[in-house]
Amino acid sequence: MSDGPTTPGELRQRVADFLAEHPPAGTDRLEFLRARYDAGLAWVHFPPGSGGLGLPRSLQAQVEEELARAGAPDNDPRANGIGLGMAAPTILAFGTEEQQRRFLRPLWTGEELWCQLFSEPGAGSDLAAVSTRAVREGGEWIVNGQKVWTSGAHKARFAILVARTDPDVAKHAGLTYFLCDMAAPGVDVRPLRQITGEAEFNEVFLTDVHIPDDHRLGAEGEGWRVATATLNSERVAIGGGAAREGGMVGVLSRTWRQRPELRTADAHQRLLRLWVEAEVTRLTGKRLAQKLAVGQPGPEGAGMKLAFARIAQETSGLELELLGDEGLRYSDWTLVRPERVDFTGRDAGYRYLRAKGNSIEGGTSEILRNVLAERVLGLPPEPRVDKDLPWKDLPR
Amino acid sequence: MSDLDLLPTDVEDDLRASVRELLADRCPPSAVVPVYDGDRSSIAPLWRALATDLGLAGLLVPEERGGAGASAREAAVVLEELGRAVAPVPFLTSSVVATTVLSAAGPGGAGAGLLAALAAGERTAALLVPLGTAPGGRLPGFAVDGSGRPAGQVRGIAGALEADVLLVPVAGPDGTSVHAVPAGDARIDPVISLDMSRQLADVVLDGAAGERVLGAEAGDAAVRSGLEVGAALLASEQSGVAQWCLTTTVGYLQDRRQFGRVVGGFQALKHRLADLFVAVEQAAAAARYAAVTVAEDDPDRTVATAVAQAWCGDVAVRAAEEAVQLHGGIGMTWEHPAHLYLKRAKADQLAFGTPGTHRARLADLLDLPAPAAP
Numbered sequence: 098m099s100d101g102p103t104t105p106g107e108l109r110q111r112v113a114d115f116l117a118e119h120p121p122a123g124t125d126r127l128e129f130l131r132a133r134y135d136a137g138l139a140w141v142h143f144p145p146g147s148g149g150l151g152l153p154r155s156l157q158a159q160v161e162e163e164l165a166r167a168g169a170p171d172n173d174p175r176a177n178g179i180g181l182g183m184a185a186p187t188i189l190a191f192g193t194e195e196q197q198r199r200f201l202r203p204l205w206t207g208e209e210l211w212c213q214l215f216s217e218p219g220a221g222s223d224l225a226a227v228s229t230r231a232v233r234e235g236g237e238w239i240v241n242g243q244k245v246w247t248s249g250a251h252k253a254r255f256a257i258l259v260a261r262t263d264p265d266v267a268k269h270a271g272l273t274y275f276l277c278d279m280a281a282p283g284v285d286v287r288p289l290r291q292i293t294g295e296a297e298f299n300e301v302f303l304t305d306v307h308i309p310d311d312h313r314l315g316a317e318g319e320g321w322r323v324a325t326a327t328l329n330s331e332r333v334a335i336g337g338g339a340a341r342e343g344g345m346v347g348v349l350s351r352t353w354r355q356r357p358e359l360r361t362a363d364a365h366q367r368l369l370r371l372w373v374e375a376e377v378t379r380l381t382g383k384r385l386a387q388k389l390a391v392g393q394p395g396p397e398g399a400g401m402k403l404a405f406a407r408i409a410q411e412t413s414g415l416e417l418e419l420l421g422d423e424g425l426r427y428s429d430w431t432l433v434r435p436e437r438v439d440f441t442g443r444d445a446g447y448r449y450l451r452a453k454g455n456s457i458e459g460g461t462s463e464i465l466r467n468v469l470a471e472r473v474l475g476l477p478p479e480p481r482v483d484k485d486l487p488w489k490d491l492p493r
Numbered sequence: 494m495s496d497l498d499l500l501p502t503d504v505e506d507d508l509r510a511s512v513r514e515l516l517a518d519r520c521p522p523s524a525v526v527p528v529y530d531g532d533r534s535s536i537a538p539l540w541r542a543l544a545t546d547l548g549l550a551g552l553l554v555p556e557e558r559g560g561a562g563a564s565a566r567e568a569a570v571v572l573e574e575l576g577r578a579v580a581p582v583p584f585l586t587s588s589v590v591a592t593t594v595l596s597a598a599g600p601g602g603a604g605a606g607l608l609a610a611l612a613a614g615e616r617t618a619a620l621l622v623p624l625g626t627a628p629g630g631r632l633p634g635f636a637v638d639g640s641g642r643p644a645g646q647v648r649g650i651a652g653a654l655e656a657d658v659l660l661v662p663v664a665g666p667d668g669t670s671v672h673a674v675p676a677g678d679a680r681i682d683p684v685i686s687l688d689m690s691r692q693l694a695d696v697v698l699d700g701a702a703g704e705r706v707l708g709a710e711a712g713d714a715a716v717r718s719g720l721e722v723g724a725a726l727l728a729s730e731q732s733g734v735a736q737w738c739l740t741t742t743v744g745y746l747q748d749r750r751q752f753g754r755v756v757g758g759f760q761a762l763k764h765r766l767a768d769l770f771v772a773v774e775q776a777a778a779a780a781r782y783a784a785v786t787v788a789e790d791d792p793d794r795t796v797a798t799a800v801a802q803a804w805c806g807d808v809a810v811r812a813a814e815e816a817v818q819l820h821g822g823i824g825m826t827w828e829h830p831a832h833l834y835l836k837r838a839k840a841d842q843l844a845f846g847t848p849g850t851h852r853a854r855l856a857d858l859l860d861l862p863a864p865a866a867p
């Protein structure tokens with residue numbers, strides 16, 4: 098990469114050149130996005146050839162800003178949060194060159210959406226206990242099992258999947274990570290309605306699903322390590338990089354400014370406390386992103402998600418109190434299958450209810466506290482009865 | 494501070510048992526959840542069973558006026574059970590709030606027949622004041638048209654969809670009078686509500702003929718008293734919601750295993766549930782004290798009500814939020830009843846004034862004023 102930009106100034110030039118060559122107004126959206134990927138402007142911290150330029154992660158914001166100013170279409174990131182935030186960094190870290198070439202571009206452009214087949218009825222917080230089985234048969238794996246709470250499975254073309262390939266060893270050691278084609282025979286997606294009324298997540302039944310061995314990500318038995326990287330990526334993706342007043346606190350702040358008749362002394366103090374907490378969390382995310390530069394996120398990101406969830410929940414709860422009688426109304430309980438997840442969208446009641454999931458999805462807040470206490474602070478782990486027994490002998 | 498008895502009597506225990514039994518039979522969560530999809534067919538028969546068969550509609554009405562001659566103590570027991578079942582019935586709105594307003598009209602006068610009908614469960618009433626209005630809050634002022642009929646509109650009324658008579662506060666030069674108007678003569682538009690188990694409605698009155706049941710000299714105090722008793726007894730409903738959430742969550746965590754262990758055995762969760770237990774007990778005591786001060790017409794009743802509302806609303810929300818969180822993914826689903834309690838708890842927190850409103854009320858009542866503006 099001798100000719101790639103290395104400074105913010107050079108990067109700016111690169112974006113300007115790209116825009117001159119692909120004027121957003123006259124270019125088909127998908128064509129524009131593909132060209133942007135090929136120009137290394139998709140995610141600059143990814144390596145050249147995979148949509149990036151090998152630059153620090155923190156420079157991405159500059160690219161987004163300049164493209165947005167030029168009226169460029171975006172890749173609708175909210176429609177593919179799991180693909181962008183979880184699958185992509187994992188494919189980058191553990192995928193073969195061939196896998197990166199096959200999956201990353203359509204993932205980034207949104208042509209192929211992704212979902213996450215991790216949780217099972219018996220294995221949520223204890224992800225390493227999954228019992229979905231993958232058995233090797235020639236050059237393929239035959240997968241059987243049930244996944245649950247799978248967000249967006251109804252729209253996904255591919256999934257990241259953790260399955261058990263060796264029941265005879267300890268639970269963490271017998272897992273393998275796969276990229277699963279959601280259109281393959283034997284994949285059955287059924288909607289699960291959630292407390293907002295809509296069905297954003299699903300149950301997914303896998304019956305004799307064939308996955309070619311070249312869709313295995315990482316080595317056989319290495320699934321836990323790969324999955325941990327996925328979860329760390331996700332936790333950093335949440336909350337990092339947002340603008341001041343970017344999330345739920347922004348929504349509430351705007352209401353506060355526009356609706357003087359709702360203001361009370363009590364709500365005022367609470368709003369300001371939340372505003373400050375959101376701001377220091379934003380700064381923490383920024384600092385974390387700068388520290389990370391190009392590397393893999395570690396367990397520290399758990400703190401970001403923990404703070405993000407608490408702020409989102411408290412702020413959306415306060416918003417309803419502030420609205421009073423208006424807060425008692427709701428927009429729509431109809432069972433719909435949403436196209437995208439928007440934590441700050443719809444009405445205040447929806448925001449309040451949806452935010453309850455923020456401390457459950459992607460690792461619960463309790464589990465994140467354990468991650469921070471044990472893996473960051475080095476405190477002794479909880480006594481574990483299940484760590485060294487072969488998975489098949491664990492009590493259920 | 495009076496030394497009032499905060500423990501239930503045998504009669505109250507019996508009442509609780511019979512209400513709980515009926516609700517277990519007739520009002521499981523599976524009977525409540527269809528109201529979110531617009532199926533309200535279970536409400537009327539359930540209400541009839543409670544109001545008439547168990548005779549709960551007349552608890553707050555003296556025997557000589559056609560009621561059961563019980564008190565706010567018994568009504569509070571009923572509300573705790575209704576909260577525990579998130580029952581979608583208009584007990585609070587009709588048998589507590591509207592009944593308290595109507596009771597202010599003396600025996601024999603206008604409205605006496607209506608009060609007796611409410612007590613018998615033959616009719617159901619709703620006061621046309623938005624659910625979020627605190628006892629000291631601003632009342633909607635209906636006007637009267639040329640022929641003396643109330644006209645105007647108001648949003649966010651609880652109990653109107655179940656009511657056949659509406660109590661309308663009409664603002665006049667000498668104060669607020671209260672008119673009783675047949676619900677059939679009003680336009681009642683259902684509102685998609687955060688808590689569909691207490692669905693709100695927007696109400697428009699335009700030329701509906703009614704009967705004046707309280708004159709301008711008494712109406713304002715009667716309406717405020719209705720709201721204060723409503724707020725005082727809502728605390729018992731909130732206490733019931735919180736108790737269900739705590740009990741159900743403890744039960745689930747005694748069963749659910751992860752990491753080869755019973756999840757409830759993790760100390761982080763034990764401590765949280767122990768803290769929640771303390772808060773729920775405090776809520777039960779505060780709710781009980783508020784109810785008893787109402788029953789005894791104790792001078793501490795206004796403070797007791799504000800204390801109960803400043804505390805219980807937040808505790809019910811916290812308990813419901815913990816229930817969702819500690820059930821994990823299943824707690825976020827439609828299939829598990831936790832969401833019914835979360836929605837009821839959050840709506841109840843906004844009903845009759847938010848905890849913040851009641852803290853501000855306490856600042857006045859207790860002479861703990863806010864700092865003067867600089």
Ligand SMILES: Cc1cc2nc3c(=O)[nH]c(=O)nc-3n(C[C@H](O)[C@H](O)[C@H](O)COP(=O)(O)OP(=O)(O)OC[C@H]3O[C@@H](n4cnc5c(N)ncnc54)[C@H](O)[C@@H]3O)c2cc1C
Pocket residue numbers: 212213214215216217218219220221222223245246247248249298454457458459460461462463464467749751752756759761762818819820821822823825
């Ligand atoms: C909106 C939403 C979207 C989701 N999307 C996806 C998805 O796309 N793909 C996917 O695979 N999964 C998804 N999930 C599932 C989610 O990851 C799991 O729900 C979560 O990991 C918790 O697992 P569980 O539900 O089995 O709860 P459990 O693990 O049974 O936990 C129950 C409670 O116990 C607590 N607990 C558990 N262990 C401990 C401990 N050691 N110490 C203290 N407390 C503990 C938990 O924090 C929780 O509060 C989603 C969940 C939600 C709510």
